[in-house]
Amino acid sequence: MMKQNILKQTNARHLMLAAGLFLFAGTTLAADAPSNSVKPADPEAIGQEIATVTQAPNVPPPIKRKHSAKVIVNLEVKEVTKRLADGVDYTFWTFGGDVPGSFIRIRVGDDVEFHLNNAPDSKLPHNIDLHAVTGPGGGATSSFTAPGHSSQFSFKALNPGLYIYHCATAPVGMHVANGMYGLILVEPEGGLPPVDHEYYVMQSEFYTSGAYGVEGLQSFDMNKAMDERPPYVVFNGAVGSLVGDKALTAKVGETVRLFVGNGGPNLTSSFHVIGEIFDNVYQEGGTLPTQHNVQTTLIPAGGSAIVEFKTDVPGTFILVDHALFRAFNKGALGMLKVSGPPDLLTYSGKEVDAIYLGSAAEAGSDAEKKVVALKAQMAAEIKGNPKIAGLTKDIQIEKGKGVYMQTCFVCHQPNGLGVPGQIPPLAESDFLLKNRDDAIRAVVIGRTGETLVNGKTFKGTMIPLAYLTDDQIANVLTYVRNTWGNAGDAVSTTDVAKIRAEAAAPGPSATPPPSKFE
């Protein structure tokens, strides 16, 4: 019944289009005047409610009613300029003011009256294609809306599942690339099994004119989009949107359900949570738990998955796209922080820590030396750039925080406390403040042997992070030396370049210096 109505409407629309070319009279002059066919009342729908919608990572509460109802959904399209990464802004086109768009939760059989409102200050017209809609365009044919206008259409939720919605206005790829997607959950009869936490996570990529990390307002780069080479791959619309104090949370022993969508527009996600195994995966957002004990699940562009797991041990669990350069170089990192008592039987923590050199024969090859020399040259050029060199300490601290939350927090912990007995703390660290150059060395060339911090000796090995640029190292060290109770001076790119040059130079100083505390 519903399908027929929509088809009728589309045909009527075509006639009106043809008429509209020649005729501007009466009420039929509009290109897409509302259909005159009357929609019958849905006999199954009992009562009427306005849908609660939420911004990621929040999910509206489960639906308690045991019958279908008339549900009114209001969604506003807004074009907003916001943060994509630290120092990087982007003009997002959004459903509801945020990327991803508002999470919509309805029940199978619901009679949905959908209102799409395009904000008065929008530059462009937009529409919506909900994959949960059975009908032409998934609603797009009935929701094309000019700035400052509003469209209404209705659909019956015939199929339960977790569906993507997105803007489908030409050029569709660009509208989606700018952030126009979200999730709509159509609950099956009886709902989903109860869990302790439900979260909304959506992956997508951004095709900015500048490379990853280039600051300022970035515009959309169509060539990169066509080549499918995004500088950014992120969760929930920005680098770091699920990190630090914005991390997802749970307690040991609780059950967690993630509604994971992939807005694309191009890439398929290899969704993985480091250190967790999914107990259930509702593959491709369907209604059956199709697989148990899954490490990584594939989520197509324009598709979704529901994953469920019980947390067994405390710690920080990292959400990634396991296509790993996306995670560690393009932003696709999130965090789930699980608090509670440790379960040493399930996970012991590090029990033995020793140096293993393996075959050391390759170390110091000509190729490696050349790389080091080139990096030193690069560092010198960066140093000569007054824009970078002239950063104030405060900016360095802000930027350094970003580096820390992408690179260092995994070992030293988001709060800088390290891991007792294994990873030295950076918070209130006497070592860090007294041994400025050694701190730089630790990042540039790594560190082995004993390190005495606040009266405690650590024997761990720190791997070199020489791939960080001089300004990234200067910034992150300035950050850690001025956070968590530390108060030190700024570390400059000159300081870092000096250590790099020292490391590159032949002779005894090329090897990590012995700790002063040995």
Add this chain to the structure above:
Amino acid sequence: MSGRRHKISLAALSLFVTAAVWAAPPDMACVYNGVYTPLFRSLTDPTNVPVKNFRLDVTPATNAKFLEFVRANPRWQRSQVKRIFADENYLKHWAGDLDPGTNALPDQPVVWVSWFAAKAYAQWQGKRLPTVAEWEAAAAASPAFADGTKDVAFQRDIFRWYSTAAPAVLPGVGSGPANFWGIHDLHGLVWEWVADFNTATVTGDARGDTGLDRQLFCGAGAVGAKDVENFPAFMRYGFRSSLKAAYTVHNLGFRCAKDL
């Protein structure tokens, strides 16, 4: 003898008159040998359609000019206009019927105007609205070339405007560079009404298009084109087709055209 001389001078006079007609008034510029490349066409339609020489306003209509228009035509004043000809937001940023006020400076392009109002203004001026073909032919010109479609810097500038949010305060008309024909602001200031804004309608929906008449809608095929320049065109066609003739929008103005 004298009669013949008289004839000659008449011919000279008529030649002079013709020349005077050809020279556009200062607020209009001539566009010659225009070519329109339709974004949506059937397989049998020509790729390029010649556009008859015409004149186009050098800038969009301003608040100052529109004030003159509504003063001379009270039925187009905000409180007088029939709802069927302009929606309730018509001239909403003006302080009053005959007072643009501080939110509508004299040299800013007039916005929040309907297609009907734009058409009436053009008639009042002895002009008309340009067609899609004329508008697109004029707008294809970059500062240096009549056909700017291969001018990379020009295309990049257009694209930047399409992908940044609208400014809170619109610049005045003529603040952008003149194109090859001496016309300003076709890109980068406001959207503009055209006479046949709803001819090249696109639902814009890849799924929806599959069920539509392909003779009319090649939208899905064109999306796959490697033609970078098509994307701004898609947005212009998309914008136009989202409109109804009574609609008014915050960033939609117009300019007039005239036959040569």
